[in-house]
Structure formats: C-alpha cells, structure tokens
Amino acid sequence: MDPAVTGNQPLVRNDFHDRLVTPGQAGLPDRFFDRFVFNLHAEDAQSPSVLLGFGMYPAKDTADGFVVVSDRTEQRNLRYSTELSATEGDGAGPFRFEVVEPNSVWRLSLDDNPIGVEFDLTWRARTPAWFGTVAVANATDESTEFEHLFQSGRYDGTLTIDGVTQAVDGWYGQRDRSRGVRTMAGGQGLHIWYQAQFPDYSIGFLLVETRGHDRLLLEGAVMHESGLVDPIIDVRHRLTFDENRDLVEGIVVVDTESGSSFEVSADARAGGGYMAGAGYGGHHGKQLGIDHVESDRYRLDGSVNPNTLDSALTDRLCTFACDGRQGSGIFEFALTRSRSYQYTPSV
Structure with a gap:
C-alpha cells in the first residue's frame, strides 16, 4: 500500500483491513502477529493516562494484552494471556x-x-488514518515487514478506578494497528513513537535511529480533522534526558510533504508509562496457558525508571505546545542502554 496519501480524504477508508485475524486462520508465517494499541487521556493531560493493547499470535495459539494506568504517584500494570x-x-x-x-x-x-481499573469505552475517529508498510533489514537473517496505521480519535464512556467512576467523553485517544512480521533487532539507538494531539489535527510518526545516529526508519503524517493526511518527510529533535535515560522535555521539528513545518515542545515530567509493565521486555506472544492474568504496581518516586526495567520503552503522557497552541498526547521513547551510545540532538 502507498503511505503517501495526500489531499482531502474521508475519515473512513478501506485500504486497511481493520478486523483482526480469526482464531484458526491458516497459512500465516510463524512469527506473524496482529495487534492494536490505544491510549486514553484528557485534553489537558491531567492524570490518569491509560494505555491498552491486545495481540494475536496464530502460530503460537496465543492471544495476550495489557492495560497500564499511570497517575502522578503510581503505575498499575495488568497483563493477561490465553490460548487463541x-x-x-x-x-x-x-x-x-x-x-x-x-x-x-x-x-x-x-x-x-x-x-482495580475498569472501563466501558467507545472510540470514534476524528481524523483519517495514516497507512503504511514498514520494511526494515535487520542484523539477523529475519526481515521485518508489517502493515501499520496511526489514527486519532475521541472517546465516550466511563473509566472506573478503585470504585470511583468518571465520564471520559471527549478525551483524546490515538490508536496504532499493526500486522505482519516484526523482528527489529540490534543496532538501534533512539526510538520515538510520537502522538501529539491538537484540537484540529494530530501529529503521528515512528522514528528509529541507529547507534551511529543514522536514520533507520521514519513513517507517519500530520492527520487533520478536515480530512487532510500530510505525510511527514523529516523529523529533527532536541531532547533532554536525565541520568536514568528518562525524558524530561524536548523540541521536535516536523516537516511534511505539503511544505508545512511544525516545531513542537513537550513537557514529559508527568512520569509513568513504563512499557515493561505492559510486557514489552520480550514477553508478548509467549505461551502461558489458558486464562493467565498477572499484575504489579510501580511507585513513581524515582525507584523505577528506564535503567531499572527489562525494557526502556516508555509511553509518557505529555503536554505539547506548537505555534502558541496547547496540546497533549503520548511521547513514546527509548534510548539504547549500550555504553557506546550518547544521545545527540539533530536540531
């Protein structure tokens, strides 16, 4: 499929087969997956931040998922798995x-x-989706190739935490759909999955750089409520990390195919969103039997950070600012823990 979709597009298109594979579907590669991720947060980026995902791994007869809920003091992690x-x-x-x-x-x-978290949510698209196919050569013999989608929406429904229920009508939510074979291994230095929500558009991209600061992958678009999907052609960044490789703040400059440029600042001090709690340390797709459920909690007092967990990947709820306008969203980041790597700004 062609990721370069421009012009005024309807919110609904049929390029991407949105429904997941059915249990028992045959003829799929051994490492095939079909997965989605959603996030949920208020427009003003006040707590809580909710991250959830679910994936199917037909060759392993496995389905699993997660829910991660963060506020200013604690991150709650739920992981579940069963036989597909x-x-x-x-x-x-x-x-x-x-x-x-x-x-x-x-x-x-x-x-x-x-x-202690429950929800009943309806997500509705507010922008068209960006569709693409990611194909990357790896250090191993296995290649990475999967279909990918970003799309911004809003929720209605309820979120209940410790028995207290609140309406989430109008809250932002970005979704990410992917399907195929993903084995990106070795040599990565910086990873960014960026979803900045503003009232009439969303900036969404995936950027991966090598440990030598060369670009390995860039995909995404600025998706407008008007129907415009404007592919991103360049991203530059100046980010501030602490001694634990945790993001504090930063500036990202995004250039698009139409000639537009967005300079966006982010405040990432909210804490939480550590995706080790979601099983991103290599645990997805593992066979754990029927109806396996596990959970834990992280105190957000500095004792847990990208250096202490089995995955540095972090989905941080941020406030964003661009051209005097305020936004919010998820800034996913990870720095390699290789001692040979040092983050270097590109702007």
Missing part, C-alpha cells in the same frame, strides 16, 4: 473489544481485575 483457540477472537482475560465500524468506531471494555 480458546477465545471467540474478541479479547482475553477481563478485556473485550469490538470493531463496530472498521477504521471508524471501536468498543473497548475491561471487567473486574487485580489492578
């Missing part, structure tokens, strides 16, 4: 989903579980 053949293809553990209208409306629900 034991499901109806609509979730696992306490989590269920429904693709109501492909590329337009999803239902997401979470029932009673050990972290």
